[in-house]
Amino acid sequence: MAATIVFIHGRGQEGKDPEALRSEWCTALAAGLGVPRLAMPCVLPYYGNVLHRVTAHAAKESELVELPADGGEEMPFHPFLPEDVGELERLLLADLAATTGGVQPELAGISDLLSWTLARRLLTWVSKNTSVDKEIIKVFLQDVAVYLSHGRKPVLDEVRRLLPASGDLVLVSHSLGTVVARDLLVDETVRRRVVFWVTAGSPLGLPTIQRNLLAKGTRHPGVRWLTTYDVNDIVALGHPLESGWGTPLSQIEVENRDTPHAIDRYLRHRTVAGPIGNACA
Incomplete structure (x- = not known):
């Protein structure tokens, strides 16, 4: 068979x-x-709709992030999502930058600093050096981070079913x-x-x-x-x-x-x- x-x-x-x-x-x-x-x-x-529902639920349950009044660089990529998602997004972005190679010295160490200001600068650098639009990179970071932090069990349950x-x-x-x-x-x-x-x-x-x-x-x-x-x-x-x-x-x-x-x-x-x-x- x-x-x-x-x-x-x-x-x-x-x-x-x-x-x-x-x-x-x-x-x-x-x-x-x-x-x-x-x-x-x-x-x-x-499992596409399952992951989408998990993302929506995480946003609904998340505490509202206090955003900078001037719209500065310290703005999270996805301010409606919990901080654990944002932390994973920054770490994943640092990984992408490291595999791309040639990161500028002032952008190195982001995985330790976990600053949104540095993350936004690094996102621009990765986008420029891979010719991939920043918004495409951001949605990839979001979905992977949501799966790892909130979506794993419901997604795996659906796939097994x-x-x-x-x-x-x-x-x-x-x-x-x-x-x-x-x-x-x-x-x-x-x-x-x-x-x-x-x-x-x-x-x-x-x-x-x-x-x-x-x-x-x-x-x-x-x-x-x-x-x-x-x-x-x-x-x-x-x-x-x-x-x-x-x-x-x-x-x-x-x-x-x-x-x-x-x-x-x-x-x-x-x-x-x-x-x-x-x-x-």
């Missing part, structure tokens, strides 16, 4: 049709395999979904069913994420693992991963051209799709 492919999506999927989303992933993977349609079963445990009840699994995860997948693999009842795990455009190379996983640090989950990245994908700046995470871990560098973080671009590469197809056989 063929393994079931489990697509674990990333951030920013709230309000979308889960079946349409699953179809998009299937179409891209089929293109990568060079076939008109996939023969193996595929599911997409959709939507997994096939039995049979082997091939996990294909993207972006924040790779963090969700790593946390999911702590569950032994899930892990022993996983025959192959793919991470595309993953932030698992960032130290703040590693420190905040269910299995803290870079503990290899003990399953066959392929990670794929584009050097221009800001979310995957911590690649390559092998030096930290160990083996078995295959690493595939790809070129996604003008959309370096797009999952459909990742899945359309034969070097990525081929191993997924082989794992399902």
Whole structure:
């Protein structure tokens, strides 16, 4: 019996049709395999609305932050969210800057100082040096920070609820979904069913994420693992991963051209799709 492919999506999927989303992933993977349609079963445990509700609830329950009257640089990125989210945002931003390299001396040490003034200057620096818009970086920081601090349990509960009840699994995860997948693999009842795990455009190379996983640090989950990245994908700046995470871990560098973080671009590469197809056989 063929393994079931489990697509674990990333951030920013709230309000979308889960079946349409699953179809998009299937179409891209089929293109990568060079076939008109996939023969193996595929599911997409959709958690986009769950994470969105968690974010809204965290904002509702948060104490109102006193904002600077002059609208100065000490303004949080997301003043409606709790301080624990803001702290993680600043630490994640420092990680992105460190992996980009060449941080100006006056911006170094942000992970210790935790100043919003420095964070805003560092955000501008990272945006300039990666050619990624500041607003895109900010929403990435927000969603990862909310998942790590408030959203993990409801998201994992929803993903587990939507997994096939039995049979082997091939996990294909993207972006924040790779963090969700790593946390999911702590569950032994899930892990022993996983025959192959793919991470595309993953932030698992960032130290703040590693420190905040269910299995803290870079503990290899003990399953066959392929990670794929584009050097221009800001979310995957911590690649390559092998030096930290160990083996078995295959690493595939790809070129996604003008959309370096797009999952459909990742899945359309034969070097990525081929191993997924082989794992399902």
